[in-house]
């Protein structure tokens with residue numbers, strides 16, 4: 001038996017987007033019920049326990065300038081941020097040699113550096129012609145949507161070193177191989193993310209700050225205020241619309257509402273059966289949506305020993321596992337944590353992680369520690385703990401950062417956010433700026449809540 005509930009707005013998904021939409025609607029005087037499939041709130045944000053109250057974040061963790069919606073929400077919820085540790089020299093390791101450097105760009109050889117600059121200049125110039133609200137109307141939309149970002153890089157990079165650098169940067173931020181994303185989608189992301197430097201930078205960029213206690217505190221604080229309006233362990237299976245309202249059927253509750261907001265990626269929304277059927281463009285978009293997926297690997301030490309050697313903890317390498325490393329220690333530095341990312345695709349140009357690294361936890365741990373030892377010396381070989389979060393194993397979340405294959409943006413245009421009768425769409429994938437980021441999840445929620453409040 002499911003419990004019947006009546007509310008103004010049913011919201012599906014208790015990630016940051018669904019919960020923010022619920023807050024904004026409650027503030028506007030509407031009643032809400034939020035239905036979450038999992039036994040926790042937060043979706044793609046979550047904490048991993050390290051020890052003695054110390055946490056590290058398994059999902060989204062950084063915020064930065066220009067991400068105004070999430071920064072304002074943090075303030076509103078009374079949550080503090082702290083600056084990502086980046087003091088000291090970073091390490092660039094390639095072909096068996098390590099160099100130390102300051103700033104964002106590793107010391108590539110001069111030809112590769114010039115190549116990186118021309119790639120960046122051209123991408124940014126193309127991105128400026130893509131209108132954020134309607135990227136499919138860009139003058140060259142069809143040809144850019146007809147190829148992948150990786151294909152464009154293959155054709156336009158003149159050195160393997162610059163190509164590897166661009167590929168690595170975007171594999172970490174998008175959690176997928178550039179050969180799976182449309183060039184047009186990538187250009188819209190570059191424009192909506194504030195440009196390439198901003199997307200890749202720590203200081204002054206999207207990785208500048210972290211949230212004290214972890215970004216999952218955002219969802220937890222939102223849920224605390226919503227009380228029993230949030231129902232966990234209740235996957236939604238079906239939405240039925242009629243002339244008078246909408247019925248939302250989940251495992252524990254059946255909600256009758258005036259409107260519903262689906263707050264998750266289009267790929268995840270595809271698991272919900274909708275009657276009457278969704279318009280073709282929306283149905284196809286959901287089916288063809290792909291999500292990049294990566295794991296986060298953490299080595300924990302009794303202290304951030306690299307700082308004593310004047311190192312920032314940041315490293316860029318062509319080593320098998322630790323290709324991008326960053327200091328992920330807690331704000332007080334009470335323990336040292338080094339973080340790296342492992343995607344499903346491989347981060348170097350044309351490079352793919354071998355099956356044993358992807359599928360064998362012991363081999364992955366050994367490979368990660370071996371690489372950290374090359375980068376940071378013998379102390380890195382003996383962490384006090386090793387943790388990882390593999391997003392391929394989630395039941396209700398199909399990836400880290402959503403994406404569109406070539407052709408999908410020009411064919412399905414605004415089907416990601418165009419309401420279908422009483423159904424409205426939120427989730428970071430529907431944002432026009434900072435799409436894929438926490439900030440996009442918040443702005444999408446506010447846009448959907450506004451739509452619901454203003455539609456008769």
Ligand SMILES: Cc1cc2nc3c(=O)[nH]c(=O)nc-3n(C[C@H](O)[C@H](O)[C@H](O)COP(=O)(O)OP(=O)(O)OC[C@H]3O[C@@H](n4cnc5c(N)ncnc54)[C@H](O)[C@@H]3O)c2cc1C
Pocket residue numbers: 012013014015016017018035036037038041042043044045058059060061062063234235236237263264265268269271272294295296391396397399400401426427428429436437438439441
């Ligand atoms: C490894 C990783 C690193 C990242 N790094 C960053 C970063 O540093 N900075 C940044 O800004 N962003 C980062 N992101 C992205 C950021 O975490 C997401 O953009 C954001 O959390 C998405 O929030 P959302 O509410 O839109 O979606 P989600 O968090 O995916 O929420 C959707 C919710 O819907 C639930 N759900 C799914 N199906 C159903 C159903 N049928 N019924 C009911 N509930 C359902 C899910 O369980 C989930 O809780 C990262 C993400 C990952 C995974």
